[in-house]
Amino acid sequence: MKALYIAATGMKAQELNVEVISNNVANMRTTGYKRQRADFQDLLYENQRRMGTQTSEVGTILPNGVQIGSGVYAAATTRIMSQGTMSETGKSLDIAIRGEGFFQIQQPDGSSAYTRDGSFNRSQDGTLVNNNGYIVQPAINIPDDVRDITINNEGQVQAITPGGAVVNLGQIELARFANKAGLEAVGDNLFLESEASGPAQVGAPGVDGTGDLLQGFIEAANVDAVTELSDLIAAQRAYEMNSKIVKAADEMYSTTTNMR
Known part of the structure; x- marks a missing residue:
């Protein structure tokens, strides 16, 4: 079961997201500070059935395949160089x-x-x-x-x-x-x-x-308190949802282990 490891990458990504937000908030009064934003990308996919492959001798093509993603990773912490007040x-x-x-x-x-x-x-x-x-x-x-x-x-x-x-x-x-x-x-x-x-x-x-x-x-720093607060709430909710997936995956493992 890959859900456990996929959710773990999501939790790690949101942990980094919160760290970036906290640094922005810490520097709200820092002269000339430019806020950062965490950017993420999806990880590699496993193709169990590749779209576009031939499905019969008469040349029919599979319109949609089966791809299983392996999670998310931090691609960059982009610095926003907009003008401060x-x-x-x-x-x-x-x-x-x-x-x-x-x-x-x-x-x-x-x-x-x-x-x-x-x-x-x-x-x-x-x-x-x-x-x-x-x-x-x-x-x-x-x-x-x-x-x-x-x-x-x-x-x-x-x-x-x-x-x-x-x-x-x-x-x-x-x-x-x-x-x-x-x-x-x-x-x-x-x-x-x-x-x-x-x-x-x-x-x-x-x-x-x-x-x-x-x-x-x-x-002044170009940090907006309302934007950082809303981003923090979104990061917290994403972390919470990933943690629920970890819990669900663990319960499924437990169910499989206890099968008679």
């Missing part, structure tokens, strides 16, 4: 992206990572960094004596000197990817380029679909 903070170094782009971050080993989290700060030497102290690329240095830092939609960073002159401090650039859902999440709100994402295409905000910037805002 903008939350105003009023902090001059908070930046949100409206569009497809990602901020570029230099990791301690010198490699590049990418993020939608634009809650930036100044390091001890005035360099623009993220919350872990990693440098935003290209590097921008903000002197101690400047005031009224402004970042326009095109990513140009300017400030006013003590003498009242406006100075350019640098240019924020964004990276975009052919398949941004193919980026590899590594925690700390960071993504890495992968074979699936394609190489980073770097450019100024507002150019080639990278999106523009909003100073004094951050992008």
Whole structure:
């Protein structure tokens, strides 16, 4: 009897589904977080009678066969890269992206990572960094004596000197990817380029679909509590139904064992 093992794959799949949902809910307040969705596919089939086979000498064809499936498996945890809502903070170094782009971050080993989290700060030497102290690329240095830092939609960073002159401090650039859902999440709100994402295409905000910037805002997670709750209920019911099949299969085994 295969029902026991088929139902077990269903329970395992829904267990993973609940784990994905729980991670989404846990990150509802994570800046720039992009929700995930569990995608499933059916497993191989056993053909006991293959459709389309000849059933008589005169050439009649079997219109429908007998196929027994072997369950379900997790095909992917797809990341949904839709735009999150903008939350105003009023902090001059908070930046949100409206569009497809990602901020570029230099990791301690010198490699590049990418993020939608634009809650930036100044390091001890005035360099623009993220919350872990990693440098935003290209590097921008903000002197101690400047005031009224402004970042326009095109990513140009300017400030006013003590003498009242406006100075350019640098240019924020964004990276975009052919398949941004193919980026590899590594925690700390960071993504890495992968074979699936394609190489980073770097450019100024507002150019080639990278999106523009909003100073004094951050992008909230794109997690919707109602959607996650309804998905959780559906996953719970699917798990429960599979568990009932396991119980029914066990009772059938018991009946067969106790036959006299």
